[in-house]
Structures are given as structure tokens and as C-alpha cells.
Amino acid sequence: MLDDDEKATLFRALSALGLGWYLVMWVLVSIGAIAARRRYRYRPVEHLRFNPTSESPGVSILRPLKGLDANLYTNLESTFRQEYPNLEIIFSVDNERDQALPVVNELLSLYPNVNARVVIGAEDVGVNPKVNNLVRSYRIAAHDILWVLDSNVFVDPGTLARAVEVLTAPKSPKQRRIAVIHHVPFVDSCGSFWGSRIEAAFLNTTHAKMYIAINALAVDSCVVGKSNLYRRSDVDRVDGSRKPADAMDLPDRKTGFATFGRFLAEDNMIASALWHELGLRHDLSTDVAHNVVGNMTLADWFWRRVRWIRVRKYMVFSATILEPFTESIVFAILASYASNYLFNVPKLAFILAHFVAWFLLDLDVYASLSGQNNPILIDHWFILAWLIRETTCIPIYFFAVFGSVVTWRGKHYRIRRNGEAALA
Known part of the structure; x- marks a missing residue:
């Protein structure tokens, strides 16, 4: 005692x-x-002055689709309106009856001069439906730099240009190369459903300040998959083990995007693998991913929080x-x-x-x-x-x-x- x-x-x-x-x-x-x-509030002037040219590196924008997300037309149209000269857009749906296809076809007709197309048909490479939906688009993309953008997100016209600027910026000899550019989710407005209101308040405050703080300190990988820019040549070298690639250089080792189909949070795992397996780092640009929440009930919001806590556990x-x-x-x-x-x-x-x-x-x-x-x-x-x-x-x-x-x-x-x- x-x-x-x-x-x-x-x-x-x-x-x-x-x-x-x-x-x-x-x-x-x-x-x-x-x-x-x-x-974000006082954006660096040099980022606003960046003007991409025809010599800028090509980018393939991959947008997985599944049904009619809220604000889908505006979300997808924001991709066509990117102020970037060298890009292609690939929309992925798992079957030809998907309700998102008429929206995509209307946009393809409206923007005939944009290099855009649709890939129909998923491949079963794991339990993650998003990876299954994207794996064919990932394989046939024309460019090494890939921008994976969720269907419930819209972006400002200069977002891609500023992200490429940060991704390709020269590094000092003591710095690790940047492998991922990501964008913090931001909800501009939400409906009257209580789940939507709570999710919007969470994303715009608690989530944002912790997300930005962790990335400012850069102590470890912290990435959500609403809007991620990375190089296919980097992803093709990792497998999600989060062990240094040199230590895992085995003849039968499977690497690349398809291997992440075994995870539900493939976005976090890809970013973490690039950080830990290749020793590369991440960065945020000066743009946000405008996240459209849609009509989320209290039950929807509750089970969404439960799902991601259990996935992260x-x-x-x-x-x-x-x-x-x-x-x-x-x-x-x-x-x-x-x-x-x-x-x-x-x-x-x-x-x-x-x-x-x-x-x-x-x-x-x-x-x-x-x-x-x-x-x-x-x-x-x-x-x-x-x-x-x-x-x-x-x-x-x-x-x-x-x-x-x-x-x-x-x-x-x-x-x-x-x-x-x-x-x-």
C-alpha cells in the first residue's frame, strides 16, 4: 500500500x-x-504562376465509376476542364449497364477534342472492387504519371498542373524523391441529412487539421485516396509488404497495382509501400479534393466510421x-x-x-x-x-x-x- x-x-x-x-x-x-x-489560404504565388506547356510530362487520369454518385456530371466534367496540355482520361466501369455510362458518353460528346475513353469490364485480382475496376485502365494507360481520382470528387482547373509541378520539382541531394501527390478532402456543401452534415464537419475540421499536421511533420505515410498522383514505374516495384524492396528481391515476388487488390484501403497501402519499400516521400499541393458527400444518413455515417476504423486497425x-x-x-x-x-x-x-x-x-x-x-x-x-x-x-x-x-x-x-x- x-x-x-x-x-x-x-x-x-x-x-x-x-x-x-x-x-x-x-x-x-x-x-x-x-x-x-x-x-491553402495564402497560396504560394509561384504555384499560381505555373504554366504547363506541350513539353510537360504526360498524365493519365484514371476515374473508377460505379453507379450515379451525387454531383457525378460536375465531378467528371472537372476532369475535362483541366488546364493541362498533355493528358488522357480513362473512365472505368465493370459492366456496360452501369448507370454512370450515359453521363460519361454525354461528356465525351461535349468535349470531343479531349483525349478520353471508357474501359468496360473489371478483372478479378482481389477483393477490392475499385482495384478490380481500375486494373485494366492502369495497364493500358499511355503515360507513366497516373492521377487516380474518385468519382465523388471534383477539382479546380489548375489542380493537375500544380500537382505535376510538385511531383517533378528538383530535389536537393539530401531529400527523398516525391512519389505521391495527394489532396486533402474538402466538402463545399452538404445536404440536410444528418450523416452528411456530420461527415462534412469532420472532414473540414478534425480530419483536415490532423491530416495536414501529420503530413507537415512527415513522420510517416498518411494518405487518403480521393485524389492521388503517382508514377506507375514506382508502383510496379512495390507489393504492400512495407519491407525495403532490396530485402524482398525474390524471383517469385509479385508487385504492381494488381497486388493491392487484397486490401480494402489500397490507396493508403500503395502510398505506405512507396514510403517504406522504396524510401520515397509524399507531398500535398495547394489544391483540395472537393468531396461531394451526398445524402448520408446517421446510420450510413456510423457504419462508414466503423468500417474505416476496422480497416485501419x-x-x-x-x-x-x-x-x-x-x-x-x-x-x-x-x-x-x-x-x-x-x-x-x-x-x-x-x-x-x-x-x-x-x-x-x-x-x-x-x-x-x-x-x-x-x-x-x-x-x-x-x-x-x-x-x-x-x-x-x-x-x-x-x-x-x-x-x-x-x-x-x-x-x-x-x-x-x-x-x-x-x-x-
Whole structure:
């Protein structure tokens, strides 16, 4: 049994640890907010002046399609309107009855001078339907630089040019070459469904500031697959093992895009493989991926969060286990007890002050992503959606982390301990 002095020493140490972690998290998110301001709100002038020419490297834009996503016409048309002279667009559908095909055909007629075509028919290379849908397009693409762009995303006309500029920028002898250019998701507007509102609030605030902060520190790979630019010649050298390629140089080793069909989060795994297997790095450009959320119910939003927690659980195990301690509601409560014990600060006052400051920081990130000339609209619906996300994150996390079955596009998958997926 501990005596009173030993208990006091222990409580002081735990309180100091709690406050220390609280400060670490504030430093981390502040890095994300500052980086968001510099990169998006006040874009570097040189990126806005970049003018691609006919000598610019060719790019193949791959867009996988499945049904009628919200805002599909505008999303796909944004690809045709890219201000880039040397590109091709390949749309992929798994069958000729797909509802997205009439939309694509209308755009092909409207933009006859754009090098664009449709590939119909998937190949079964794994459990991931997106990889199965894209593998033929990946193989026949004319250019080494590939831009994989989800169907629920639209992009500004200069997005490709600025991404290519960053991807091909000269590096110093001490820098690793850039292998992936990706774009942080941003929701411009959402419908009246509560799941859509919460998802929009999450992507534009909590997700964005952590995503940008981790990429600013560049401690490890952190990429989502809404909009990714990379070289096929790099992807053809990796297999998703995340072990150095030199150590895995075996005669029967299978590499390339098709090998990632065994994962559901192929985007994250490809980026992670390029980082760990080839020793290459990633970067963000000064553009965002305008993510169209669509009509998402509360149930849709709940199961979406569950799905990606379960997918990440074995792919980035340590980060997933630590995830509750990166949620503000957890470290704010811990810090409130610590500050009360050490400095007699009222716990409720501490928590209220924390959430006001946290909300204001999130609004700053939101405004940065929206751009200097696009003011954001904050109403009571947004505030309530933000509060719901902040207060429900821990129950959802614990529900998700103790399961391994997920549902995606009507199919059930079991996530294995090595991060791969199998039909359940």
C-alpha cells in the first residue's frame, strides 16, 4: 500500500503527464492549422504562376465509376476542364449497364477534342472492387504519371498542373524523391441529412487539421485516396509488404497495382509501400479534393466510421490503438483533472474553455481550406454536427475496434491481422 506522500507523488506525476500530453496535442494541431493557412489560404504565388506547356510530362487520369454518385456530371466534367496540355482520361466501369455510362458518353460528346475513353469490364485480382475496376485502365494507360481520382470528387482547373509541378520539382541531394501527390478532402456543401452534415464537419475540421499536421511533420505515410498522383514505374516495384524492396528481391515476388487488390484501403497501402519499400516521400499541393458527400444518413455515417476504423486497425495498428488519446474529449478531460489537482482549476471551466478554443481552431482550418476569397457559413446545424462528432467518437471507436467485419457497397468483408481483406 502507498502512503500519503507516495500517493501525492504519483498523482502529481500522472497529472504532469496528462498536462504534457494535452500540450503535445495542441502543438500538433497548431502545426496543422498553421500549415493549412500557409498552403491553402495564402497560396504560394509561384504555384499560381505555373504554366504547363506541350513539353510537360504526360498524365493519365484514371476515374473508377460505379453507379450515379451525387454531383457525378460536375465531378467528371472537372476532369475535362483541366488546364493541362498533355493528358488522357480513362473512365472505368465493370459492366456496360452501369448507370454512370450515359453521363460519361454525354461528356465525351461535349468535349470531343479531349483525349478520353471508357474501359468496360473489371478483372478479378482481389477483393477490392475499385482495384478490380481500375486494373485494366492502369495497364493500358499511355503515360507513366497516373492521377487516380474518385468519382465523388471534383477539382479546380489548375489542380493537375500544380500537382505535376510538385511531383517533378528538383530535389536537393539530401531529400527523398516525391512519389505521391495527394489532396486533402474538402466538402463545399452538404445536404440536410444528418450523416452528411456530420461527415462534412469532420472532414473540414478534425480530419483536415490532423491530416495536414501529420503530413507537415512527415513522420510517416498518411494518405487518403480521393485524389492521388503517382508514377506507375514506382508502383510496379512495390507489393504492400512495407519491407525495403532490396530485402524482398525474390524471383517469385509479385508487385504492381494488381497486388493491392487484397486490401480494402489500397490507396493508403500503395502510398505506405512507396514510403517504406522504396524510401520515397509524399507531398500535398495547394489544391483540395472537393468531396461531394451526398445524402448520408446517421446510420450510413456510423457504419462508414466503423468500417474505416476496422480497416485501419491492422494496417496501422499502433496509431489506431493510440487514436482515443488524440480525440479532444479524452485529453481535455484528463487535463481538466490534472489542472484541478495541480492548480485547483475548476474542471468544468477548463473543459468549456478548451472546447471553445478547439472549435475556433477548427473554424480557422475550415476557413483556410475554403480559401481566402470564399467565406465559410457557420450556422447552428454545423455547430451541432461538430458537437455530435466530437462527443460520439469514443463510443464509435470502441464499438468498431472490437470487430473485424465491414460492409462496403453491399458486400461483407473480414479484415485479417495482416491488413488484408477476405469476403466474409
